[in-house]
Each structure stands twice: as structure tokens, then as C-alpha cells.
Amino acid sequence: MRNLTVLIPVLNEAKAIGKVLDEVLNVGVPRENIIVVDGGSSDGTVEIARSRNVEVIPQEGKGKALAIKTGLKHVSTPYVLVMDGDYTYPAKHIIDLYKKIMNEGHDLVIGSRRFHSPVQTRIYRIGNLFLTKLFNLLFGTGLTDILSGMYIAKTEKLREIMFEMPHFSVESEIVAHVASTTGRIAEIPINYRRRLGEKKLSVKHGIGIARDMIRLTWRYNPAFFIFILGSLLLIPGLLLGGWVAYHYFFVGIKYYVKGLVAIILTAAGFTSLLLAVMALYTKRIEMRMQKRMDEIEQLIEEYLNRKS
Ligand SMILES: Nc1nc2c(ncn2[C@@H]2O[C@H](COP(=O)(O)OP(=O)(O)OP(=O)(O)O)[C@@H](O)[C@H]2O)c(=O)[nH]1
Ligand SMILES: [Mg+2]
Numbered sequence: 001m002r003n004l005t006v007l008i009p010v011l012n013e014a015k016a017i018g019k020v021l022d023e024v025l026n027v028g029v030p031r032e033n034i035i036v037v038d039g040g041s042s043d044g045t046v047e048i049a050r051s052r053n054v055e056v057i058p059q060e061g062k063g064k065a066l067a068i069k070t071g072l073k074h075v076s077t078p079y080v081l082v083m084d085g086d087y088t089y090p091a092k093h094i095i096d097l098y099k100k101i102m103n104e105g106h107d108l109v110i111g112s113r114r115f116h117s118p119v120q121t122r123i124y125r126i127g128n129l130f131l132t133k134l135f136n137l138l139f140g141t142g143l144t145d146i147l148s149g150m151y152i153a154k155t156e157k158l159r160e161i162m163f164e165m166p167h168f169s170v171e172s173e174i175v176a177h178v179a180s181t182t183g184r185i186a187e188i189p190i191n192y193r194r195r196l197g198e199k200k201l202s203v204k205h206g207i208g209i210a211r212d213m214i215r216l217t218w219r220y221n222p223a224f225f226i227f228i229l230g231s232l233l234l235i236p237g238l239l240l241g242g243w244v245a246y247h248y249f250f251v252g253i254k255y256y257v258k259g260l261v262a263i264i265l266t267a268a269g270f271t272s273l274l275l276a277v278m279a280l281y282t283k284r285i286e287m288r289m290q291k292r293m294d295e296i297e298q299l300i301e302e303y304l305n306r307k308s
Contacts, residue, residue, distance in 0.1 A: 009067035010085035011039035016196035023091035037071040065170035069163040084149035086195040097152040107157040111150035111190035138217040169212035180220040223279035234269025
């Protein structure tokens with residue numbers, strides 16, 4: 001696994017980080033390819049991580065998102081795997097994720113958690129499901145676990161990300177970016193364990209993540225909002241138009257103002273929908289061209305390598 005760096009963001013995970021690192025080393029990840037990014041732990045996490053002789057770096061700023069951003073600056077391999085340091089993600093899945101991305105050429109492969117009821121509370125599972133469904137609706141994806149803390153990606157793809165979303169919305173930002181640029185995302189099922197140490201996430205965080213998903217849609221997929229606007233205008237326009245037409249033909253009353261309003265609503269709604277469809281179409285073309293360009297770039301690289 002020379003081409004892979006494992007990035008582990010931690011904040012006060014003294015109970016877990018030692019076991020996590022031992023597991024990661026055990027599956028064969030070279031020691032020098034493991035980076036622990038610390039968010040200012042005060043419980044001995046850093047010392048435990050250092051005792052395993054892996055690189056431990058302090059993060060810039062605050063929150064998990066900036067921890068990943070900091071960590072990426074220290075990565076020099078073509079692939080990077082991010083995993084939480086709370087012992088919830090079994091390290092054996094690193095191998096499956098690595099194989100999947102290497103063999104199939106995705107930009108991002110997510111470890112989709114299979115929750116077993118005693119491990120997570122019902123509210124946590126429902127919250128996760130709701131947020132994943134919301135994301136799928138906003139971005140037109142069909143994923144099963146947006147918020148997983150274990151995923152592997154092409155390093156250069158992650159470097160494109162701005163990391164503008166705070167804290168726990170970093171996963172949404174990563175998936176949104178890949179989904180709306182190349183769309184090369186895959187998932188594999190993984191097991192999920194009970195965390196070691198104290199639980200930090202609450203319902204409040206879930207609401208924040210939903211709000212950030214809407215902000216991400218505005219940035220990455222504005223066609224969605226044009227589509228909603230179009231529907232909001234077109235549907236009442238058509239209904240009102242139908243009503244006016246009914247009165248004109250069957251009752252014999254002419255409603256001029258209502259008729260005009262119906263025409264304006266219908267025309268504006270129809271135009272918006274058309275724009276949304278065109279925006280989506282343009283996006284598709286862009287993605288296809290990007291893919292072609294990537295392929296060409298790769299061919300040139302291979303050619304140059306062979307020559308030298
Ligand atoms: N560097 C850094 N790591 C963080 C920060 N906040 C959380 N983490 C780490 O990010 C990982 C995910 O955070 P968790 O608190 O486990 O979040 P979660 O898995 O969604 O929720 P629970 O495990 O249910 O509490 C863990 O390894 C945390 O230690 C932070 O501000 N900075
Ligand atoms: Mg966790």
C-alpha cells in the first residue's frame with residue numbers, strides 16, 4: 001500500500017486511537033503512510049499516537065473539516081483514505097476500499113455503514129438515513145451513506161475542494177464536489193462498531209448538516225433551485241389558466257386579468273424549467289469532456305513514462 005496515505009482526524013480519542021493505529025498497521029499500511037491530525041486534544045491522544053511512531057500534526061483552525069484540509073497538505077501519495085479515530089471503522093475495510101478504487105478507477109469510494117441496532121441509537125440511524133435521502137434528492141445521486149467517516153479518494157481530487165463547510169459537513173462537501181464534477185463515486189458496504197470514548201454528536205449537528213447541504217446545492221447544483229422555482233410558477237399558472245378557460249368556454253365569462261396572470265406564470269415557469277434542463281444538460285457535457293480530458297492526460301503521462 002505504498003500509494004496510500006491514511007489520514008485520521010482526532011480530538012480527545014485517548015481511549016480509541018491506540019487500538020485504531022494498531023489495527024491500521026496490522027492490515028499492512030506502512031507506518032510512514034499514516035498521519036494523525038490532532039484538533040488540540042488534552043487527554044493524551046497525541047502521546048499515544050506518537051508512541052506508535054506515526055506522523056502526528058496539529059490542525060490549522062478548528063473542526064474536522066479543517067483537520068482534513070491540513071492533513072491533505074502532508075499527503076504525497078496518489079490515494080488518501082480518511083477514517084475516524086474513534087474505533088468505529090474496522091481497519092480491514094482499508095484493503096477492500098483500496099482495491100476498489102485502484103481496480104475500477106473511481107475518484108471516491110465510500111464505506112457505506114451497515115448499522116446494527118445495538119450499535120447506534122434509532123435517532124442516529126434515522127438522522128443518517130434522512131440526511132442521505134436529502135442529499136440524493138438535491139444532487140440526483142443514489143448513494144446509501146453520505147456521512148460515513150471512512151472513504152478513499154484520489155488525492156488530487158480532494159485537493160480541488162475548498163473546505164468551506166464547517167465541522168461535520170466536510171463529508172457532504174466532498175461527496176457534493178465529486179458528484180457534480182466527475183460523478184465517479186462508488187460505495188462498498190462496511191461494518192460499523194460502537195465508538196470507544198464519549199459520543200460527541202447531537203441532533204443539533206444533524207440540523208446543521210442539513211442546512212449545509214442546501215448551501216452546497218446552491219453552489220454545486222443551482223439547477224435544482226431553478227427547477228423548484230419553475231414548478232412553483234408553472235403549476236399555479238396552469239391551474240389558473242384551466243380555470244379561466246373553463247369559465248370562458250363553458251360558463252361564458254371572460255376573466256382578463258386572471259387570464260393574463262395565468263399566461264405570465266405559465267410562461268415564466270416554463271422558461272425556468274427549460275433553463276434547469278439546459279443547465280443539467282450543459283453539466284453532463286462538461287462532465288463527459290472532463291472525463292475525456294482525464295483519459296487523454298493519463299495516456300500522455302503513460303507515454304512519457306514509457307519514453308523516459
Ligand atoms: N482534528 C480534529 N478531529 C476531530 C474534531 N472533531 C472531531 N474529530 C474527530 O473526527 C472523528 C469523527 O468525530 P466523531 O465525534 O466520532 O463524530 P461521529 O462519528 O459523527 O459521532 P459519534 O462517534 O457518534 O460521536 C473522530 O475521530 C474525532 O475525534 C476536530 O475538531 N478536530
Ligand atoms: Mg464517531
